[in-house]
Amino acid sequence: MADILINVIIAFLAGSLLLGLHRKIMARVQKRPGPPVIQHLLHSLKFFFKETAFPKTVSMPFYIGIVFILAAVWIVGVIVGPVTKGSLLILFGVYAVYKIVEHNAGSSSGSPYGKASCVRAVLSAATELPLFAAVVLVYLKTGSMNISSIIAYQSVNGPLILSIPLAAVMFFILLLSKSPYSPFGITKDKALISGFETEHFGLLRGYIMFAESISWYVMMWLFLTIFFPPLSAAGYLIGMLVITFITAFINATTPILNPNHSVMTQITLGAVCFIGTLIMIFI
Amino acid sequence: MLDYLIYLLTFVIGSIAGLVYSYKLHGEPFVADSKLNISYCIISIIGWVLGFNSGNMIIGGAGFVMAGFVMGSRPGYGRKESAVGLIIAVLIYLLLHLTL
Numbered sequence: 001m002a003d004i005l006i007n008v009i010i011a012f013l014a015g016s017l018l019l020g021l022h023r024k025i026m027a028r029v030q031k032r033p034g035p036p037v038i039q040h041l042l043h044s045l046k047f048f049f050k051e052t053a054f055p056k057t058v059s060m061p062f063y064i065g066i067v068f069i070l071a072a073v074w075i076v077g078v079i080v081g082p083v084t085k086g087s088l089l090i091l092f093g094v095y096a097v098y099k100i101v102e103h104n105a106g107s108s109s110g111s112p113y114g115k116a117s118c119v120r121a122v123l124s125a126a127t128e129l130p131l132f133a134a135v136v137l138v139y140l141k142t143g144s145m146n147i148s149s150i151i152a153y154q155s156v157n158g159p160l161i162l163s164i165p166l167a168a169v170m171f172f173i174l175l176l177s178k179s180p181y182s183p184f185g186i187t188k189d190k191a192l193i194s195g196f197e198t199e200h201f202g203l204l205r206g207y208i209m210f211a212e213s214i215s216w217y218v219m220m221w222l223f224l225t226i227f228f229p230p231l232s233a234a235g236y237l238i239g240m241l242v243i244t245f246i247t248a249f250i251n252a253t254t255p256i257l258n259p260n261h262s263v264m265t266q267i268t269l270g271a272v273c274f275i276g277t278l279i280m281i282f283i
Numbered sequence: 284m285l286d287y288l289i290y291l292l293t294f295v296i297g298s299i300a301g302l303v304y305s306y307k308l309h310g311e312p313f314v315a316d317s318k319l320n321i322s323y324c325i326i327s328i329i330g331w332v333l334g335f336n337s338g339n340m341i342i343g344g345a346g347f348v349m350a351g352f353v354m355g356s357r358p359g360y361g362r363k364e365s366a367v368g369l370i371i372a373v374l375i376y377l378l379l380h381l382t383l
Contacts, residue, residue, distance in 0.1 A: 006284045006288050010287055013291040013295060014291060033314070033359050036355060038302065042299070
């Protein structure tokens with residue numbers, strides 16, 4: 001239990017600092033000073049102490065419950081990932097539930113912005129295809145869905161990034177789509193204000209930001225764990241910093257795609273990488 | 284994992300203290316002083332070196348408070364000092380851990 005608590009707090013703090021760094025790097029690329037690195041964490045903590053308002057149009061109790069489900073889903077992600085190094089399938093399930101939560105948070109708000117974001121959340125489920133394909137390819141290569149077994153496989157046979165690099169590219173596209181201000185981030189397009197989060201204030205927004213920080217940490221941890229050789233804490237730190245830097249640079253220099261282009265780009269990249277990896281494995 | 288939690292927490296506490304103190308020192312609406320601050324530089328070097336190289340949870344934590352104090356300064360301040368501290372700490376880490 002203590003191990004879970006420690007890992008959840010580490011995921012929250014590290015995820016918040018990395019998202020703060022992400023904003024800072026984007027700002028520096030765009031020649032702005034940007035906020036302090038700690039700003040994302042301060043925002044998250046601030047929302048926990050702000051007054052929570054409930055719009056009249058929301059559908060209770062779903063509107064409140066969905067936020068706690070979101071936080072719970074990513075805490076499960078920490079338990080299955082960094083704590084127990086369990087099954088990739090459960091983490092795939094966590095990501096699928098996250099998409100459902102994103103959809104329902106928008107629909108329960110009663111706001112037209114939330115509802116438009118809810119519709120886009122269904123479209124953006126296309127990001128699950130590259131993730132699913134990457135999981136399948138990792139299974140075909142290692143013969144296991146268990147993260148501990150995948151780590152053991154890599155310590156004997158070398159890192160998977162060298163043997164199935166296109167699967168790693170697919171997973172990286174997923175990370176890119178999860179990062180803030182992503183070209184694939186159609187659910188949080190600024191044309192929709194804050195998308196499915198628009199009508200969530202105060203404590204509820206605090207929980208959403210808490211979950212987002214954890215999710216950023218878990219997804220990067222998973223990428224580094226299943227595609228790179230067994231890493232030390234310093235290795236994870238450097239890897240997460242590098243991924244944050246690369247995604248921030250891409251997001252700072254790329255406009256957001258329209259929903260159709262976003263979906264088609266991800267599916268096309270996923271299909272090309274999937275077929276390419278199958279050819280690499282079987283031929 | 285407890286040591287990493289302590290390091291993160293101390294870095295965050297140092298950053299918050301650094302941000303508050305920095306805004307007290309520099310209330311201007313723009314970055315007024317971009318010269319290297321020697322005292323901040325020394326704090327940063329000591330902080331990062333202790334954080335990366337001490338191997339002790341308490342001393343490392345104290346180091347990360349100092350490193351966070353400088354790195355968490357108001358945007359536009361503490362950047363060069365943090366870079367100097369980080370480079371020196373990484374060089375010392377490599378010297379201690381790499382056997383050529």
